[in-house]
Amino acid sequence: MITVQGLTKSYGPAPAIRDLSFSVDPGEIVGFLGPNGAGKSTTMKILSGYLPADSGEVRIAGFDIFSESLKARSRVGYLPENVPLYPEMRVGEYLGYRASLKGVRSRRVREKVEDAVQLCGLSQVQRQLVGTLSKGYRQRVGLADALVNEPDILILDEPTIGLDPNQIREVRTLIKGLAARHTILLSSHILSEVEATCSRILIINKGSIVATGTPDELRQRASVSLAGVVRLEVLTQAPSILLEELKALSSVSKATLLVESKGWATFELIPDGGDPRAEIFEESVRRGWKLRELSAREMSLEEIFTSYVPSSRDQSIRENVPAGNQPRMQP
């Protein structure tokens, strides 16, 4: 549906994206993931036909976005970041305007608008001025606009940014529901976001794609083993000695002391290959360690992400995760 070959774009001397290549198949929901300033929005602006690329080729449903721009554009529904809308128009009126702008025949406009309004849950605000809508409704109007002419492809730039957790869940459900009829490319800098909605993820950093695959594939390919991270809580007087002993275990590749309070020390262990829990149990029986916790968890996408994207960035990623999403990230 979308094929991108060697796409490059710079703003002045600063390159925004470098030699980007990927493709999206029909029916896929692909998440475009990267820290702020990685080149997500630039890529989406090029795909939607707003910006011309410096070099490279973009084909939308078989049409070149530059030389057959109008044909390609009529097959894309685009939701820009921050959802720009005309505040003085009413919701229904605005959607009708956009529908006929996108070439929907006059006698079908009303019907298409009605469909989009139903799909996006806008019937309550249909007569309201766009300027008076809440952020959540604005987002939905933007989505309704993007899909009002039933395009093959939806390009959604940060569709849930600035929404509260409930609204985020609603928009996610909405997007998942759209997958049956549209091919979707959405961008986000929030990991749980793409993990929850997308069937495939492209991780982009500093203008290049650093990893691609399903969430599970990315987990597998990450530098650390499948078993994920093991957490261990032990009653001890000398945690630093215990740390050395843990590191000496054959099934542990890395160990760190997380916290120590009232004699209880919490360690995080990165396994070396398999599951180290059996060995730890045997060791603790032999030495008489008092355990309060011994658990393993899968690596979150966030950890995988930071393993792909260098550490100067991961601070900003963590900070940008909205409070409502935090529990999902740390099971």
Next chain:
Amino acid sequence: MRIFWTLLKREVSSAFLTPMAWILLFFLLLLTGFNFYAGVTGLNHGPTEVTVVESFFNTVFFWFSFLLLFPLLTMRLFSEEYRTGTIELLMTAPVRDSQIVLAKFCGALVLYAALWMPTSLYFLIFWWQTHLQAAGAMGAYFGAYGLVFLMGMFYLSLGCLCSSLTRHQLSAAVMTFCLVALFFFTGLLSFLSGQVGTFMKGLTITFSPIDQMTQFSRGLYDTRAVVWYLLMTALCLFLTLQSLQGRRWRG
């Protein structure tokens, strides 16, 4: 063509959905109304050489309100869309850039014409009250309003160009006002230059809106003026299109 109508309809309706059109209409009618009143009162003081139409279309009040219209009518056209980002929606819809420029220009022109329309009531009222024609012939009405329309086309297209250059409405308004004033007052150079060359004098008189209005409001049409305004409008709209497309490249 249908897409052009859709765009045009939005341009015109958005102007009337915001207070701007109504405020402009109010103050334009206030100023021209006073202008008309002053003109008719002037006629009471004795015989004059000018008709009501001639005096109406060539006073400080008329030109002042005329010149102020353009920055106010055109400043928001592109700048507003740049600022709010709606230009991105517009330019990613399957719409040609030339359709956007033409629709915006025509929208402003429709609004401009709608603002001047009610002033024709003055002459109807004059005829109804006095049973006298306000002008020597019908051609004078058409000439005066035709010239207002032609000049409007040029100055509005200048405004379109300025608005397409910046995301700040105020910058667009200031630029438009300066450019419109520049073209308007070149004609006045003939007063300053005094005895410079007759060629220069002829040139400035030909392109002076005040002198053109003196002619047109008598029903004397000068094709040079018509061609000049049409060509300049086309040029400005072409430059606007270039500026809009250039914006894509700059991102």
